[in-house]
Amino acid sequence: MKRALVVIDVQESFLQRPSWAVSSNPDIAKQVGRLTEAFRAAGDAVVWVLHVEPGTGTVFDPERGFVRLLDGLAPADGEPVLRKTSHNAFTTTNLQQWLTERGIRDLTLCGIRTEQCVETTARLASDLGYPVTVAIDATATEPIAHRDAPPDRSVEEILADPRTLTTAEIIARTEYALAGRFATIATVDELTLR
Template sequence: MPYRDYETLDLDRVALVPIDVQQGFDDEQWGDRNNPDAERHIGELIEAFREADLPVFHVKHDSTERGSPLRPDRPGNAFKPGAEPKDGEPVITKEVNSAFIGTDFEMRLREAGIRRPIFVGFTTDHCVSTTTRMAENLGFEPFVVGDACVTHDRKLNGTRYAAEQNHRIALAQLSEEFAEIIETATLLAALETRH
């Protein structure tokens, strides 16, 4: 997939949106995952946005499913270290895949004048993808930072599909139609030029 050069990356009216960066995704029930560097990339981006005085909107999944480690009454509901919100940073709490359903996320983005939400987090083919698709349908211009997203192995009718394959296909399906796919290094370099 082509990635834009940082010199042409327009960071006007952007916000970073980490999705479901929660401890419950460390649970073995999810199976094998890809991208072991994702949490480091997410943490770097959060810090860079804070240093640039750009907004960060945190999305958190409060699962209603029995047995889910992401339920609000479970330790896994907590944010992963390095992805915890700071005072004043909004937290959007959702119960479904899209951060726009049953929340005030759209209103918050519009009130803040955000045009280009930049999505990272868990999981590439579920909540990141669903939220990105809806963002584009609502008239936003989303970015997805591919190497700051994660997914897991999936199964269908007894066939296993590897996490990295799912991840890349999910990004390919979003690319151009719903979002621009970029990399952490590109975004960090673009942020650096703002100083």
Template sequence: MTRETDTALLVIDAQESFRQRPDDWAATANPQLLANIARLVDHARAAGDVVAWVTHSEPGTGGVFDPRSGFVRVIAELDPRDGEIQVTKTTVNAFTSTDLQHQLTARGVRRVVICGIRTEQCCETTARVAGDLGFDVEFVTDATTTSAIGAGPGYGAVSGEELMRRTESVLGARGFATIVTTAERTARSVAA
């Protein structure tokens, strides 16, 4: 029996495409990513919250994000279930190129909990857009990850850990999101 909830867990880009970049995947700033996402998913399901799986696609590129590669799918260990929302985006945020907002609104969702891959890119951008759309946003930084950005013309190198902390600071201090840990989010009681 499903109960009504006002909360949705958005799992952003936790997809096989990233594991096909071995150097990038090995350099992840958060080796606990998959375990923390799995804990959040288990908690959301137990609470009767909506679980939404978002993947990123770059059709026609021939790379690991091209749907023809076969890697534009949720990482197998996370095991999406039938009946859970699944959308594929072609933009950085999860809303602009999908019907995610409509699906969430139709289910009465008012709060989104964000986790996934590329803390400072797709996760942060989704958090900001969700706030603009009127959702309350919780950002679970320790259930996100990214990797370092090397120096380039006009900008310096930034470690993955620094990117995660910067994102957390900007979202939290500027009021875009409430920052929570996996432990804090999963410690909330689950209604029977």
């Protein structure tokens, strides 16, 4: 076992937000499920990471009950479920120690949000010396409002603003930013039909 799939924030919390209705990949659990099956079949590791914001009262506060994997996903015996409070999967977890103890050197990442926690983890993992692959179609994101947009706008208002970054633009930007610098970009088919 020299490879690991790191599944980042594929959790119920996101489904509780109105913006999930315009997610780039509402069926992300299916793609993640394909990846986990392929990694397990190859004898490789799977690591689950959940984002938590204790005491905030948000959908990421464990007390609200939404900090759990999406339906259809579950860790197998021996697969760790780490909880993080930072954007990347390393800083506030023991992920690096877990990988090092098992001699894992290659990482494949997937999860929610493409440009946020997945991309940030890819950049840090690369800096730590890991060869990184991002399974781009096993990530999901939501449109991002312009920095000058008023707060608390509805999803419809965000979508109507021509300054809003679409999910396709965000994913393309992430591919351009990571490819050849921090990660290899691949599809689930490319990773599972080898």
